[in-house]
Amino acid sequence: MYIDTHCHLSKDYYPDIDFIVSENINAGISKMILSGCDKKSISESIMYAEKYENIYVTIGYHPEEVSNVSIDEINQLKNIIKRCKKIVGIGEIGLDYHYEKESKEKQILLFEKQLEIAEELNLPVVIHSRDATLDTINCLQKYNVKGVIHCFSGSLEVANTYIKMGFKLGIGGVVTFKNSKLGEVIKNISLENIVLETDSPYLTPDPYRGKVNSSKYIPVIAQSLSSLYNVSLEEISKVTTENALNLFNFRKK
Ligand SMILES: [Zn+2]
Numbered sequence: 001m002y003i004d005t006h007c008h009l010s011k012d013y014y015p016d017i018d019f020i021v022s023e024n025i026n027a028g029i030s031k032m033i034l035s036g037c038d039k040k041s042i043s044e045s046i047m048y049a050e051k052y053e054n055i056y057v058t059i060g061y062h063p064e065e066v067s068n069v070s071i072d073e074i075n076q077l078k079n080i081i082k083r084c085k086k087i088v089g090i091g092e093i094g095l096d097y098h099y100e101k102e103s104k105e106k107q108i109l110l111f112e113k114q115l116e117i118a119e120e121l122n123l124p125v126v127i128h129s130r131d132a133t134l135d136t137i138n139c140l141q142k143y144n145v146k147g148v149i150h151c152f153s154g155s156l157e158v159a160n161t162y163i164k165m166g167f168k169l170g171i172g173g174v175v176t177f178k179n180s181k182l183g184e185v186i187k188n189i190s191l192e193n194i195v196l197e198t199d200s201p202y203l204t205p206d207p208y209r210g211k212v213n214s215s216k217y218i219p220v221i222a223q224s225l226s227s228l229y230n231v232s233l234e235e236i237s238k239v240t241t242e243n244a245l246n247l248f249n250f251r252k253k
Pocket residue numbers: 006007008035092199
């Protein structure tokens with residue numbers, strides 16, 4: 001059994017949601033955590049979490065939403081969280097200086113506001129950080145929060161910095177790519193610091209690149225880690241599942 005700690009489920013990419021969900025469960029995925037990261041995906045993800053037992057959700061405004069969202073709307077997240085028991089964290093939130101480098105100040109403001117809510121509600125955070133490592137670390141250090149560095153792709157030094165701060169690294173399809181250096185970094189980090197994620201429909205693992213990604217490919221990522229660590233697939237499944245269960249706030253419905 002596996003937990004996909006980060007995926008996106010929407011009619012926009014999957015015409016038959018019932019089919020995809022049961023296909024994922026049949027592939028051994030016991031829980032899927034959807035990332036609701038803008039107004040539309042927040043409400044769509046919550047709808048699926050209410051409908052399907054195995055689906056949970058994190059909500060928060062992605063840094064690319066910087067021009068579409070107000071502080072007031074961010075404050076509304078608290079009410080949404082109170083209403084839905086299947087919201088297990090806040091995210092994906094963070095900083096993206098690759099696509100949005102003109103808006104650093106407002107991104108930091110929105111990011112910190114959401115970190116403040118996570119701290120207040122004692123919820124883990126799922127962090128999106130692109131070309132913004134130093135500012136991300138600076139913001140995180142101001143709050144008493146833990147969580148996942150989603151789609152981690154940094155150096156060993158950066159990995160260890162995040163781990164010391166209490167964060168897990170979200171590892172997905174990139175680790176299966178032949179030209180990726182991620183495996184070399186991950187090998188030097190204990191498995192206790194890793195959670196599995198697909199970021200589906202994006203970042204499909206090898207050898208399925210070109211197809212639409214989905215949680216059913218989590219075992220392919222696990223296989224890659226099994227080779228890297230030289231441990232059994234069962235061990236990868238057991239440890240990464242425990243890591244996710246310990247981190248996210250799974251409550252009874
Ligand atoms: Zn994502």
